[in-house]
Amino acid sequence: MTAPDSPVELESQFAQWRRYVQRRRELAQPDADELEDHLRGSVDALVAAGLSTDEAFLVAVKRMGSLDELSREFAREHSERLWKQLVLTGSGTVDARSRRDLRALVLCAVGAAVSVRVPELFGVSLEHDGAFYGPNVGVLVLPWLAGFLAWRRQVRRPLLGVLVALFMLGAVAANVYPLAETSQSVVLTSIHLPIALWLVVGLAYAGDEWCSPRRRMDFIRFTGEWFVYFVLLALGGGVLIAFTAGTFKAIGIDPEVFLAQWLLPCGAAAGVVVAAWLVEAKQNVVENIAPVLTRLFTPLFTAVLLAFLVAVVWTSSGIDVEREALILFDLLLVVVLGLLLYSISARDPLAPAGPFDRLQLALVVSALAIDVLVLLEITGRITEFGTTPNKAAALGENILLLANLAWSAWLLLGLARRRTPFAALERWQTGYLPVYAAWAWIVVLAFPPLFGHV
Amino acid sequence: MKVAKDLVAASATPMVLGILAEGESYGYAILKRIHELSGGELDWTEGLLYPLLHRLERLGCVEATWRSATGERRRKYYRITDKGRAELAEQRRQWDTVVGALRDIWLDPHDRGTLPAIPLEGLA
Numbered sequence: 162m163t164a165p166d167s168p169v170e171l172e173s174q175f176a177q178w179r180r181y182v183q184r185r186r187e188l189a190q191p192d193a194d195e196l197e198d199h200l201r202g203s204v205d206a207l208v209a210a211g212l213s214t215d216e217a218f219l220v221a222v223k224r225m226g227s228l229d230e231l232s233r234e235f236a237r238e239h240s241e242r243l244w245k246q247l248v249l250t251g252s253g254t255v256d257a258r259s260r261r262d263l264r265a266l267v268l269c270a271v272g273a274a275v276s277v278r279v280p281e282l283f284g285v286s287l288e289h290d291g292a293f294y295g296p297n298v299g300v301l302v303l304p305w306l307a308g309f310l311a312w313r314r315q316v317r318r319p320l321l322g323v324l325v326a327l328f329m330l331g332a333v334a335a336n337v338y339p340l341a342e343t344s345q346s347v348v349l350t351s352i353h354l355p356i357a358l359w360l361v362v363g364l365a366y367a368g369d370e371w372c373s374p375r376r377r378m379d380f381i382r383f384t385g386e387w388f389v390y391f392v393l394l395a396l397g398g399g400v401l402i403a404f405t406a407g408t409f410k411a412i413g414i415d416p417e418v419f420l421a422q423w424l425l426p427c428g429a430a431a432g433v434v435v436a437a438w439l440v441e442a443k444q445n446v447v448e449n450i451a452p453v454l455t456r457l458f459t460p461l462f463t464a465v466l467l468a469f470l471v472a473v474v475w476t477s478s479g480i481d482v483e484r485e486a487l488i489l490f491d492l493l494l495v496v497v498l499g500l501l502l503y504s505i506s507a508r509d510p511l512a513p514a515g516p517f518d519r520l521q522l523a524l525v526v527s528a529l530a531i532d533v534l535v536l537l538e539i540t541g542r543i544t545e546f547g548t549t550p551n552k553a554a555a556l557g558e559n560i561l562l563l564a565n566l567a568w569s570a571w572l573l574l575g576l577a578r579r580r581t582p583f584a585a586l587e588r589w590q591t592g593y594l595p596v597y598a599a600w601a602w603i604v605v606l607a608f609p610p611l612f613g614h615v
Numbered sequence: 616m617k618v619a620k621d622l623v624a625a626s627a628t629p630m631v632l633g634i635l636a637e638g639e640s641y642g643y644a645i646l647k648r649i650h651e652l653s654g655g656e657l658d659w660t661e662g663l664l665y666p667l668l669h670r671l672e673r674l675g676c677v678e679a680t681w682r683s684a685t686g687e688r689r690r691k692y693y694r695i696t697d698k699g700r701a702e703l704a705e706q707r708r709q710w711d712t713v714v715g716a717l718r719d720i721w722l723d724p725h726d727r728g729t730l731p732a733i734p735l736e737g738l739a
Contacts (some may be wrong), residue, residue, distance in 0.1 A: 191681075192665065195642060195691045199661060202643030225661050238670050435692035 171214045175200070178222065187232040187239060200225060226229070262438070265312055270434040273305040274427035287422055292342035295351035296335035299358040302430045304328045306437055307365040313441065314368035327361045331605075338383075338609040344608045345550045357601035359384075377591035382506045383440055385451030390436040397429050452507030457590065459500050459517070459524055465495075466527040473534065487555045490535045494562040497528040501569060502590060510583050514576045522573040524567050532563055550612045554604050561600055565593050617658050627659075627667055628708040632699055635677060639694040642668065668693055676702050 175197065182193045203221035208214055237312065278287075279301075285293050307324055316324075331354055340347045366383055367376040401419055409416040501521060536559060543552055572589060575581030634640060634648050642664060649659050671677045676699035683689040695703070 191691070192669075194681075194689075195665060196661065198641070198688055198690050199643045199646075199665075199687065202647075206647075230660075231662045234660075234666050238666035238673075 168214075171204070171218060174218050181228060185228060185232045187236040189239070192235065196225070196231075209556055210446060211332045226519065251299060259442075262313070262442070266434065266438045269309040270431040272308075273302045273430040273434050276301040276305065277426045277430045278423070287426060292340065292347050295347055296354055297332075298351075299355035300328065300332045300335050302433050303358045303362055304357070306434050307362045309434055309437065310362065311365040311368070314365070316365065316368045320364070320369060320371075324361060324365055327364075328358065331358050331361075334605045338614055340614055344614065346612065346614060347462060348604050349550055349554050351610060353601040353604040357598055357605060360598040360601070363594070364385075374588050374591040377594055378506055380414060380593070381502055382449060382451070385503050385506070386449055387436050387441045389450050389454075390439045391432060394432045394436055395429070398425075398432065451503045455500050455507070456517075459520060462496065462500060463520060463524040463527065466524065466531060470527055470530055473531075487535065487539055487552070487559065490532060491496040491558050491562070494528060494532060494559065494566065497524060497564060498562060499526060501566075505587055505590060508583065510587065512583070514579060518573060519577050522570060522577055525570045525573060528567055529563065529570060532559065532566075535559070536563070550608050553612075554608065556606075557600060561596060565590075565596075618653070618656055619659075623657055623659065624663070626710075627663060628671070629703060629710060630657075631664070631667060631671065632676065632695060632703040632706065635693055635695040636703055637701065639692050641675075641690045641692050645693075671699065
């Protein structure tokens with residue numbers, strides 16, 4: 162016998178063993194307890210037979226066989242455990258915190274749903290006043306989402322004040338200018354104000370650490386997952402609406418007004434908050450899906466862009482740049498940026514550059530090449546025919562995205578040549594977020610007076 | 616001699632139900648009992664026993680409770696249910712048939728002569 166056996170030592174061995182077992186998803190906590198009891202039974206018997214506790218423990222563990230084999234056997238009986246389940250309600254293990262979460266969620270979701278209908282009390286019609294609802298939808302719904310997140314993060318008072326001030330600024334921007342329903346500025350505000358306010362939501366999401374690149378990257382991840390969940394909820398809502406419409410029509414009641422005026426807008430508003438709650442609740446439960454989609458589509462988009470470039474050179478035809486085309490190419494840059502962002506969000510910061518990084522470089526460079534062609538064309542147009550709010554906004558966005566992607570390409574090149582660390586790329590992207598916010602606010606606040614409210 | 620894995624697996628359910636029919640028990644004790652009964656010839660692992668117990672629990676053949684008997688650790692005790700007894704009776708009937716048939720073949724050398732080789736080949 163080497164060292165004096167102590168119960169303390171044995172307990173620490175059991176604790177270590179328990180940690181190993183708990184890492185196995187196939188073995189739930191009660192199973193681990195049961196197996197530990199078994200192990201203790203074996204150890205006791207072996208000690209009674211004359212072994213030291215150390216030896217007894219080793220022999221008992223050895224007899225139990227490898228954990229791999231054990232978990233495989235358990236998995237055959239409990240295959241459902243391999244599918245991680247998101248427990249929403251019901252089970253007795255729901256703790257006080259998640260119950261409070263649920264209450265806050267219901268409050269905020271109902272608040273968002275009701276807010277959408279509140280303007281009707283003041284004679285604004287959801288059906289006819291698009292000029293009101295377009296710019297205001299973000300102002301009505303997103304404060305509830307920001308409130309939910311701020312509540313979860315327990316943000317401090319000064320930041321809370323900033324959040325409230327920014328949403329009020331948004332409300333002012335949406336309503337202060339006398340814009341006609343058909344004006345370009347109404348459309349621009351309807352697009353840019355929600356973006357600006359979404360970044361305010363990001364402020365609530367990051368809480369007091371909004372300066373930290375890690376938290377900003379978390380918000381980018383959150384945005385991607387939120388989008389995926391929102392689309393899933395929307396699909397479910399679509400099925401609900403289809404069945405409501407079909408079944409009620411069958412008995413001679415036309416539910417169209419209810420569906421269009423109540424269920425759809427209120428459901429969508431509540432869905433914004435519910436999707437956020439789902440992302441928060443399932444953070445540790447389900448793999449992030451946005452990076453997976455990115456992996457699948459990056460090669461395909463690269464192939465399409467390269468094919469397009471080859472076709473442009475081959476046919477030597479200029480790009481026919483109408484306004485729609487410029488917006489299309491803006492969206493293309495947004496997609497490329499999204500592909501870049503979400504693969505960054507899932508990448509191990511310390512991993513060396515691999516083939517996928519080079520593929521991304523190809524994607525970004527081909528997108529840049531296409532965009533330069535488009536920009537050359539469009540600036541010619543603007544100098545020739547003068548500018549409108551739409552053109553100015555589209556051009557500004559194009560330049561913003563171009564600058565972002567150009568520097569990203571440079572950093573990716575450095576990464577591929579192993580000169581730049583990956584963190585530089587991450588810092589660049591997270592540092593760029595305020596630029597988007599600033600631009601969105603400029604479009605919302607400065608464009609209408611600048612262009613004479615057209 | 617060790618009993619083949621397939622045979623261990625096939626006899627696992629009636630073995631566990633049979634032991635639980637003697638009285639409620641827990642995993643380690645069940646395994647020890649099997650060891651005693653077979654004189655150490657039946658090679659049971661934890662990976663066989665516990666998933667089987669959980670399956671029987673899911674099927675309603677046994678009930679499980681966590682509690683601590685006087686002076687003992689907290690354990691998961693298993694108790695056979697009425698459904699489990701019915702299952703055991705059914706399994707027992709089947710095993711009696713198999714064992715009876717095998718005994719007839721092996722213990723009746725006067726009628727049958729030596730082990731019949733040709734029919735066995737036909738079965739394989």
